Structures are given as structure tokens and as C-alpha cells.
Amino acid sequence: MGHRPRKEMIAETRAKLVAAARHAFGTVGYAEASMDDFTASAGLTRGALYHHFGDKKGLLQAVIAEIDAEMVGRLKVVSARADSLWQGFVDECTAYIEMALEPEIQRIVLRDGPAVLGDPSQWPSQNECIRSMSENLQKLRDEGTILAVDPEAAARLISGASLHAAQWIANSDDPEATSKKAVKAFNVLLEGLLKHAGRPQNSNQPALIGSTQD
Amino acid sequence: MGHRPRKEMIAETRAKLVAAARHAFGTVGYAEASMDDFTASAGLTRGALYHHFGDKKGLLQAVIAEIDAEMVGRLKVVSARADSLWQGFVDECTAYIEMALEPEIQRIVLRDGPAVLGDPSQWPSQNECIRSMSENLQKLRDEGTILAVDPEAAARLISGASLHAAQWIANSDDPEATSKKAVKAFNVLLEGLLKHAGRPQNSNQPALIGSTQD
DNA sequence: TATTTGACATACGCCTCGTATGTCATTATC
DNA sequence: GATAATGACATACGAGGCGTATGTCAAATA
Known part of the structure; x- marks a missing residue:
């Protein structure tokens, strides 16, 4: 299993976060969506989220x-x-x-x-x-x-x-x-x-x- | 200072809560409005709010x-x-x-x-x-x-x-x-x-x- | 190989909400 | 008119959620 290029891994992480957030926001709504929950559902933590999107609002913008x-x-x-x-x-x-x-x-x-x-x-x-x-x-x-x-x-x-x-x-x-x-x-x-x-x-x-x- | 009739006191409390919430919601927005803060600004506590309106959403409905x-x-x-x-x-x-x-x-x-x-x-x-x-x-x-x-x-x-x-x-x-x-x-x-x-x-x-x- | 960068995870504290409980005045009951 | 019961609040408590500060480890760079 050769490691994919770095850029791709990062893009994949971003995409996973956006996808998980999109699903959470779309179903339970923004306010009720727990960052801990939906980052975990993407196999990540809030750390990744804050690193890439700054905050919850930033992720909403991306979505x-x-x-x-x-x-x-x-x-x-x-x-x-x-x-x-x-x-x-x-x-x-x-x-x-x-x-x-x-x-x-x-x-x-x-x-x-x-x-x-x-x-x-x-x-x-x-x-x-x-x-x-x-x-x-x-x-x-x-x-x-x-x-x-x-x-x-x-x-x-x-x-x-x-x-x-x-x-x-x-x-x-x-x-x-x-x-x-x-x-x-x-x-x-x-x-x-x-x-x-x-x-x-x-x-x-x-x-x-x-x-x-x- | 004769006490006002009971009904009036209650109505006044409700009105004060609605007014305070209306101001808070209208300025900082619903999500950013702290119940502790705006109930205090009306000289009350969250206790009164929950008693009269059930929850924050109930108060928003009233407003x-x-x-x-x-x-x-x-x-x-x-x-x-x-x-x-x-x-x-x-x-x-x-x-x-x-x-x-x-x-x-x-x-x-x-x-x-x-x-x-x-x-x-x-x-x-x-x-x-x-x-x-x-x-x-x-x-x-x-x-x-x-x-x-x-x-x-x-x-x-x-x-x-x-x-x-x-x-x-x-x-x-x-x-x-x-x-x-x-x-x-x-x-x-x-x-x-x-x-x-x-x-x-x-x-x-x-x-x-x-x-x-x- | 040594160093630096950056992508994440972990840990911590603050705030906010909701509930459970307490207190005191008013109203009802006798 | 004393007592019980109701209702209007305040206080106390616990649980989560968010943001930040910090740590770790791999990859790029030299």
C-alpha cells in the first residue's frame, strides 16, 4: 500500500470533513451538529477541523x-x-x-x-x-x-x-x-x-x- | 406602595422577559444571546424564563x-x-x-x-x-x-x-x-x-x- | 542526518443550556 | 383565621459543546 502523495491525503481529509459536516448539517442542522460527533464519524477529531477551517462557521462556509x-x-x-x-x-x-x-x-x-x-x-x-x-x-x-x-x-x-x-x-x-x-x-x-x-x-x-x- | 394585583405582576414579568429577549435577539442574535445575561438585564433569572416559556425556543416564539x-x-x-x-x-x-x-x-x-x-x-x-x-x-x-x-x-x-x-x-x-x-x-x-x-x-x-x- | 514545517490529536477551561431543587408569597380550604 | 396547597420565581448542579494551547509525528528541506 504505497502512500498517496501528500497533497492528495490532505485534500482527502478536507473532503472527508466537508462531507461529514454536510451530512450532519443537512440532517440535524448546524446548531445541533456536534463537532466531536461528526469529525469522529469521519475518523478524525476537531483538531483537523480547526486546522483546516478555523472554526465551525468556516466549515459551514466550505460546505x-x-x-x-x-x-x-x-x-x-x-x-x-x-x-x-x-x-x-x-x-x-x-x-x-x-x-x-x-x-x-x-x-x-x-x-x-x-x-x-x-x-x-x-x-x-x-x-x-x-x-x-x-x-x-x-x-x-x-x-x-x-x-x-x-x-x-x-x-x-x-x-x-x-x-x-x-x-x-x-x-x-x-x-x-x-x-x-x-x-x-x-x-x-x-x-x-x-x-x-x-x-x-x-x-x-x-x-x-x-x-x-x- | 400597594401591591398590584397578582395577574398584573405576572404579565409584567412575562412582558419584561419578552422585551429583554427581543432586544438581545435583535442585536446580538438568537444563538449569541445568553439567557443568563438578558434575563439579568430584566432583573430576573433563567428560572422565570423556564417557568413561563419552557425553553429558549419558546421565548423566541413569544417574541x-x-x-x-x-x-x-x-x-x-x-x-x-x-x-x-x-x-x-x-x-x-x-x-x-x-x-x-x-x-x-x-x-x-x-x-x-x-x-x-x-x-x-x-x-x-x-x-x-x-x-x-x-x-x-x-x-x-x-x-x-x-x-x-x-x-x-x-x-x-x-x-x-x-x-x-x-x-x-x-x-x-x-x-x-x-x-x-x-x-x-x-x-x-x-x-x-x-x-x-x-x-x-x-x-x-x-x-x-x-x-x-x- | 539535522532541522523545520505542517497536519493532525490531546488536554484543558470557559460558557451555556436544561433540570432538579429550594423558597416564599398568594390563594384556597376548613 | 390557621393550615395546606399552588404557583412564581431563584439557586444549585451536571452535562455538553466550543475554542485554544499544547503535544506528536511524519514529510519536506537543507
């Missing part, structure tokens, strides 16, 4: 950065495979809601994160999501598809709405039905951005979102 | 209930004094954003609350705000002003957007400018709800919100 990077990647895939910019944007929003339904994301990124690390708009990572959305909105504006709203402002409003929609859905008695209601209302709001207001008088039929329709 | 009741009251005043239902609704949304700018509300209700007590949509109190908004939307739908969206869904999306807008504003370098951008974008989204899409092609001029324009 969030990891999750957020995954989220950005997934969002880029979604928007890239759409036919139009607008459709890509709408799909991205829907995907954002769907991701926010995942317990790990909801708990760590959307609840504990802001409480422990402060407002997410200040995080370098979270801004990636917003920036990605802002860029799309900017393009849509240049293209003349949407009204002349500030892209970042719209992006933040939309991400806030998505986030709350997701929490509402996740905690509802009937997530399926709730999800449909939320997505429909969400589309109505998004269409408010469109320059030509070509929308139906009666919105009881499915809205123009694509990816979640069955 | 949030108090703040939320105030918020509902303020929102009702705002919507009541508007000319039309729609204008009342728009004003209420703006007021919601403005309230979310207050550090105490932001910290206790919007950040620590969800982290400690779980999703706000499950709180009896927070639902008051949503319900109030939902009722207004229901009326607007009955009146034929807005499209046939689910009122609760729309209310949740809007409150989520408001909340994030507020946090964005509060943490920005230039809250004034940011606020204007946010409110403008917010109005564009809200107008998406309107049945007759009578909106300008160019939204560079002030939107139709009233209360925050100078």
Missing part, C-alpha cells in the same frame, strides 16, 4: 460553497439546453425551485446559512446564482424580450420568490398540488416581465413553462 | 408572535387607507419591504426564526401576514382586477420577493438607489398580475407605486 457550486452547475446545464433565452430563463427558475425542495439545500443553504453567516447576498458563492440569473436577464433585455428592469433587482426578486415557493411546497400537505399552484402563479409573475403582454385572460390552463409539465 | 402582531397591525393600517383594493395591495407590499428593512425584524423574524423554529409557513403567527395578503388577492380576483392565480400562492411568492428585496437593500452600499431599483422591478412583477396589461413600453419613469415616491 455551502460546495453545494452552491453544484447548484450553479446544474442551473447552467438547464439554461443551456433550452431553445430560447427566455425559455432557458424560465426553466432555470423552475429548476431553482426544484433544487430548493431538496432538504439538504433547504436546511443548509436556505435556513442555517443565512442565520449563521448573515445575508446570503454578501456570500461570494450565492452571488454566482444571482449573477448567472442577472446575466440572462441582461441578455433578455438587450434582445428586447423583457421590459427595462434592472437585471439584478429582478434576479433577486425572482430568487426570493422561488425560494419561498419551494419552502411552501416542501412543507405543504400535498406537495404535488401545491407545486402546481406555485409554478402557475410564478409564471404569471414572470410574464409580467415580458414586453409584449401576450397572455391569456383566463390562466386556468397550464402556463407556458415546459420542464415540469407532464 | 416573534409579538413582532408579527405588530406587523399585521401596521399592514392593515396601510391597506385600509388606500383608495382602491389594488392600490392598497401594492402599498401593503411596499410596507412589507420597508418593515423587512428594520434590523430587528430582519434578524429575529426573517433569519433566526426560520433557522430555529423551522419553516415560517408553519408558524401560526407568520401566517397572519400571508393570510391578510391572500385575502386581498382573493378580493382582487373576485373584483376582476387580477388574473385567476391562486391567492395564497401569489401571496407567498410576493412575500418571498419582498423579503429578499429588503435584505438586498439593507445590505447594499447605497440603500437609496438600491431601494428604487428594487421597488421598480417589484412593480413590474406585480403588474404581471393585472388583467389588463396597461403598462408602459419603457419603464424608466417611476412606476405606479405611491407611498415611497418623493
